Every structure is written in structure tokens, then in C-alpha cells.
Amino acid sequence: MNSTPTAAPHSPFGWIEEQTAARAAAGLHRELRPRPAQSPLLDLAGNDYLGLSRHPEVTRAGADACLHWGAGATGSRLVTGSTALHAELEAEIADFTGFDAALVLASGYAANLAAVTALTAHGTLLVSDAANHASLIDGCRLSRARTEVVPHADPDAVRKALAGHTGRAVVVSDSVFSVDGDAAPLAELAAAARENGAALLVDDAHGLGVLGDGGRGAVHAAGLAGAPDVVCTATLSKALGAQGGVVLGPAAVIDHLVNAARTFIFDTGLAPAAAGAALGALRLLRREPERAGRALAAARTFHRLLTAAGLDATAPDACVVSVRAPSPSAAVEWAAACRSAGLSVGCFRPPSVPDGVSRLRLTANAGLTDEQIATAVSTVVATAPPGA
Ligand SMILES: Cc1ncc(COP(=O)(O)O)c(C=O)c1O
Numbered sequence: 001m002n003s004t005p006t007a008a009p010h011s012p013f014g015w016i017e018e019q020t021a022a023r024a025a026a027g028l029h030r031e032l033r034p035r036p037a038q039s040p041l042l043d044l045a046g047n048d049y050l051g052l053s054r055h056p057e058v059t060r061a062g063a064d065a066c067l068h069w070g071a072g073a074t075g076s077r078l079v080t081g082s083t084a085l086h087a088e089l090e091a092e093i094a095d096f097t098g099f100d101a102a103l104v105l106a107s108g109y110a111a112n113l114a115a116v117t118a119l120t121a122h123g124t125l126l127v128s129d130a131a132n133h134a135s136l137i138d139g140c141r142l143s144r145a146r147t148e149v150v151p152h153a154d155p156d157a158v159r160k161a162l163a164g165h166t167g168r169a170v171v172v173s174d175s176v177f178s179v180d181g182d183a184a185p186l187a188e189l190a191a192a193a194r195e196n197g198a199a200l201l202v203d204d205a206h207g208l209g210v211l212g213d214g215g216r217g218a219v220h221a222a223g224l225a226g227a228p229d230v231v232c233t234a235t236l237s238k239a240l241g242a243q244g245g246v247v248l249g250p251a252a253v254i255d256h257l258v259n260a261a262r263t264f265i266f267d268t269g270l271a272p273a274a275a276g277a278a279l280g281a282l283r284l285l286r287r288e289p290e291r292a293g294r295a296l297a298a299a300r301t302f303h304r305l306l307t308a309a310g311l312d313a314t315a316p317d318a319c320v321v322s323v324r325a326p327s328p329s330a331a332v333e334w335a336a337a338c339r340s341a342g343l344s345v346g347c348f349r350p351p352s353v354p355d356g357v358s359r360l361r362l363t364a365n366a367g368l369t370d371e372q373i374a375t376a377v378s379t380v381v382a383t384a385p386p387g388a
Helices: 014-025 057-068 084-097 108-118 135-141 155-160 186-195 252-261 272-287 290-308 327-341 372-380
Strands: 042-044 102-103 125-129 146-150 171-174 199-203 230-235 244-249 320-324 343-348 357-365
Touching: 014 230, 042 272, 042 372, 057 084, 057 108, 057 272, 084 272, 102 171, 102 252, 108 135, 108 230, 108 244, 108 252, 125 135, 125 155, 125 230, 135 171, 146 155, 155 171, 171 186, 186 199, 230 320, 244 252, 252 343, 290 320, 290 372, 327 357, 357 372
Parallel strands: 042 343, 125 146, 125 171, 171 199, 199 230
Antiparallel strands: 102 244, 230 244, 320 357, 343 357
């Protein structure tokens, strides 16, 4: 028997300590902060743009769906996870947004992975905006396509990227960019794609419910809904106040996704409570289209007041207003100071921001009063770090 003592193997997770220390030193450490059901803070961090996640009609629709269909979908959509409720939601959301057909998935993230990967193959060219959401970026990475990242909101760069490519191509863009809240030039992107026989895939996560006629979304507003070469994804978790994601497009595309999109096929169907709540929210939105206008007006007021106070705030095309911070740690301290003063704001730092610029992110919602807006602005201004 060999009695030579063996060195203690080092921990397979030892490297995590180093990464944790590096993150902390750069002001990039993140931690979870569970919120209470009834928070005393004014919420400008969530994405409940229309105030529907707590609306009694929406929560009732979710609860009823849970009681009727069960707590879970029980299986993937192609096995036992499709219910009449899922079909109803898909038909209504397609009708509302102006598309032929819809497919509901477990999240907006899964919807983006599904659309990008199922619409591309080895040899496809993906042309992706530099400021696209992480889920579109991950879709590009997962696909076997060649991805060309083009400068932000630049249809000419898209044209240049597509020029000379002879096979299949897909242009991918957020409709409203989640960090700065600016809108993509959708009509010009569609023209650039069309000239080159490419499809256009738009993530309307921040447009559905707040932009377009009655909240029908940015793609509808650009006159592109239902076009044979346009596919749209969205989340059910922002303006609709529920959970889940959707892909909207021509019926043949949706049928293809059912057969080819791995994040659809190999994932348990959306929980009935979420599907029911999203459907309840959609019906409410049809009845109360003025909610969208209130949320947009609040965002514009935030921008006007913050800019007048000398802060570097982005002009919002939907509900997101972001305010530049001088550094990641200043952003974290600024958000913490706002929280101590009763205001919850988002804090974006690398790697969530591709340009490396840290920001506070304020999301407007339809329920804000003028007084709340004024108080929130004076809190953000009073707690601003030097250099902001
Ligand atoms: C632009 C964008 N796309 C997709 C998503 C993902 O949606 P979900 O949260 O439903 O997964 C988000 C946000 O979370 C988003 O901001």
C-alpha cells in the first residue's frame, strides 16, 4: 500500500473567491434583496408599466386559471402543457398586436432564444444591434449562424452588413432598448432587411402595452405587424404585469417554431396562473387604452425635470429613463441613497450595460401622481453623487 501523503485537492470552486473579490473591488457585486408584498418604497425600478400586476381583475384571472387548470402546466407544450387557456391567449394576443399567429413560452428570454435559433442555421447571417438585450445576444450565440454586430440604431450599417450575402439572413433588434429607453428605427430597419431579402426580428418587450395604438406595440406602430417577413417577440412580464413570453409572426413561422424551437419543445408550458393573468391584462388593456398614455407622459416628465436639474438623463421613447452615474460604485451608492429616502430605482452596471457606462434606471408607470413624480425627482437630484 502506498503511504505517501497526497496533497489535499484544492476546491473546485476556489476560483469563485477570486472572482468575487474582483467584482467587489470593481463595485460590481450583486445581491438579492427580497421585497415585501407591500413595500413602503415608491417603485421606479419594476417594469409594471401599466400597474396591472396588482390589478384585481388581473390577479383574479390568474387565480381562477390556477384553480381551474392547476398550479403547473404539467408538461411541455407538445405533451400535456397546452391548455385551451394557452390557445385562447395566443389567439387574443395575435389579434391584438396584428399578427397572424402567436406562440406563448415560459419567458421573454425563452421566446428570444426560440425565435433566433429556429429561424437560423449554419450559413445564415444574423445582423444584431450592438445594444440588443442579453436574450437576443444569447440567441445569436446559441444559433449556428454567423453574427455580425452592427453599431446601435444604424440602418446603413445593417445594409452594409447584408450587402453581398446571398443566403438566409435575419436582422435582429430590440424595439425599445432596455438600458437607455430609446427606440429602434424599425421602418428603416425593415426597409434595409427587405432590400436584401432578409427577415426582421424585433423584440418588443418594452413596446407591447405602451407604444402604438392602444398599446399594440412598436411593431404595430411602425406598420410592420402582420408583414410576411417580420417576426416579433415580447414578454408578458412588463406592461401586462404577468409572466411569460410570446413569439408573433406568420402562421408558417409559428408552426415551424412549434416543431423546431428547443426552448419551446423542451420546456414545461407556461403556468396557467401566468397565462390567465396575461389574458386578463390584455382584456383590460383593450378596455382601458388610456393607461399607456399616462405611463408615457410620466416618463417624459421625469426626463424634463431631471434634465432641468442638470442630470444626464436619456430622452425616453417609452417608459425607461436612465440617468448616467460617474462609476459603478457611485451608481450603487446613489441607488442605495434613493432607497434610504423611500425611492426604489434600478441600477445598471457592467456587464448589464454593453458600453460599460453605469446608470440609474427609472421606469415610469401609469399610476404615478404628479406629486410622486416631483418627490422622486427631488430625491434623485438630492442624492446625486459629484460628477453625475
Ligand atoms: C428587451 C428585453 N427582452 C427580453 C427580456 C426578457 O423577458 P423575460 O423577463 O420575460 O424573460 C427583457 C427583460 O427582462 C427585456 O428587457
